[in-house]
Amino acid sequence: MLLRTRPAIRSSEITDKKLYLRRREFIQAAAVTAVGAAAGTLGVPQADAAPSWPRVKVPNFAKSPYGADEKPNAYQDATTYNNFYEFGVEKEDPSNNAGPLKTKPWTVKVDGLVDKPADYQLEDFIKPYALEERIYRMRCVERWSMVIPWIGFPLASLLKTVQPAPTAKFVEFTTLFNPQQMPGQRRDVLRWPYVEGLRLDEAMHPLAILAVGLYGEYLPNQNGAPIRLVVPWKYGFKGIKSIVRIRLTDRQPMNSWQLSAPSEYGFYSNVNPSVDHPRWSQARERRIGEFFMRPTLVFNGYGDQVASLYAGMDLKKNY
Ligand SMILES: Nc1nc2c(c(=O)[nH]1)N[C@H]1C(S)=C(S)[C@@H](COP(=O)(O)O)O[C@H]1N2
Numbered sequence: 027m028l029l030r031t032r033p034a035i036r037s038s039e040i041t042d043k044k045l046y047l048r049r050r051e052f053i054q055a056a057a058v059t060a061v062g063a064a065a066g067t068l069g070v071p072q073a074d075a076a077p078s079w080p081r082v083k084v085p086n087f088a089k090s091p092y093g094a095d096e097k098p099n100a101y102q103d104a105t106t107y108n109n110f111y112e113f114g115v116e117k118e119d120p121s122n123n124a125g126p127l128k129t130k131p132w133t134v135k136v137d138g139l140v141d142k143p144a145d146y147q148l149e150d151f152i153k154p155y156a157l158e159e160r161i162y163r164m165r166c167v168e169r170w171s172m173v174i175p176w177i178g179f180p181l182a183s184l185l186k187t188v189q190p191a192p193t194a195k196f197v198e199f200t201t202l203f204n205p206q207q208m209p210g211q212r213r214d215v216l217r218w219p220y221v222e223g224l225r226l227d228e229a230m231h232p233l234a235i236l237a238v239g240l241y242g243e244y245l246p247n248q249n250g251a252p253i254r255l256v257v258p259w260k261y262g263f264k265g266i267k268s269i270v271r272i273r274l275t276d277r278q279p280m281n282s283w284q285l286s287a288p289s290e291y292g293f294y295s296n297v298n299p300s301v302d303h304p305r306w307s308q309a310r311e312r313r314i315g316e317f318f319m320r321p322t323l324v325f326n327g328y329g330d331q332v333a334s335l336y337a338g339m340d341l342k343k344n345y
C-alpha cells in the first residue's frame with residue numbers, strides 16, 4: 027500500500043515470495059540464535075518455534091460448503107504474513123507486536139440508522155449466531171493471495187438483528203483506537219482509527235462475514251481479534267480488523283485507504299484484473315506458497331455470486 031509521506035514504493039509492499047521466504051528464514055535463524063545463545067546451546071538446531079500467541083480452539087462450528095474445493099495456506103503464512111498497520115507496516119510486525127492487545131473485555135457499539143442501537147459485550151454480540159467455517163480466497167491489493175479457513179457468521183444475520191432503518195444505505199466499521207496498545211497508531215501512516223465501509227446490499231450479501239476465528243481456533247491478535255470483517259470478493263484492505271463500532275448511515279463512508287490515496291484505493295475495491303493499480307498491474311497475483319504467479323480472477327472468483335450487485339455500474343470508475 028502507499029505511504030504518502032514516502033517518496034518511493036516500499037519494497038515490502040510488493041515483496042515477492044522468494045524475498046519473503048528468505049527474510050523469514052533469516053528472522054527464524056536470528057530467533058533461533060538468540061534463543062540458543064540465551065539457553066547456552068548455540069548451534070543446536072531447533073524445530074519451528076511455537077507461536078508466541080495463545081491458540082484456543084473454537085468449541086462449536088459447522089463446516090459449510092463454501093470453499094471446500096480450495097487448499098488452505100499454511101497456518102504459518104496466514105498468521106505471520108499480515109497487514110495490520112496498527113502494529114507496524116512490515117509483514118512480520120503484527121505477529122511480533124500484537125500480543126499485548128487486550129481483547130477481553132471487548133465492546134462493539136452498533137449505532138446510527140438502526141432500530142436497535144446497543145453497546146454489546148463481545149460474548150453477547152456473537153452469541154445469537156451459529157459459527158461456521160468458510161474457506162475463502164483472499165486477495166491483497168499488493169498482488170499476493172492466500173486461502174484462509176475463517177470461522178464466523180454472516181454479517182447479514184447481525185444486520186437483521188439490529189434492523190437498519192429504511193434510510194440506511196451504508197455500513198461503516200471502525201477499528202479500536204488505542205495508541206498505547208497499538209504502537210503503529212503513534213505514527214501517522216494512516217489517519218486513525220482505521221475505518222471501512224460497505225454499501226448495505228454488499229453488507230447483506232451472504233458471502234460477507236464477521237470472523238472470530240481461523241483454522242479452527244479463535245483469531246490471533248494479528249489477524250484482527252476478537253472480531254473482523256471478511257469480504258472475499260474485495261481487496262484485503264476492506265477486511266477491517268479488531269472492530270469496535272458498526273454504524274449504519276445514509277452516506278458513503280470515507281474509508282481509510284481512500285482518504286490516504288484516493289487515486290489508488292476507491293470505496294468499492296472489488297478485485298478486478300482489468301483495473302490496474304496506478305503503480306502496478308492487477309492482472310496477476312502470487313498465491314503465497316507458490317512460485318509462479320497466477321491470473322487474478324474478476325471479483326476474486328466470486329463473480330457468479332456477487333456480480334449482480336454491480337449491474338450497470340462502471341467498475342473502472344467505481345474502483
Ligand atoms: N484495522 C486494520 N484492518 C486491516 C488492515 C490494517 O492495517 N488495519 N489491513 C488490511 C489489509 S491491507 C489486508 S490485506 C488484510 C490482511 O488480513 P490478514 O492479515 O488477516 O490476512 O487486513 C486488512 N484489515
Ligand SMILES: [Mo]
Pocket residue numbers: 109165166167168261262263
Ligand atoms: Mo491488503
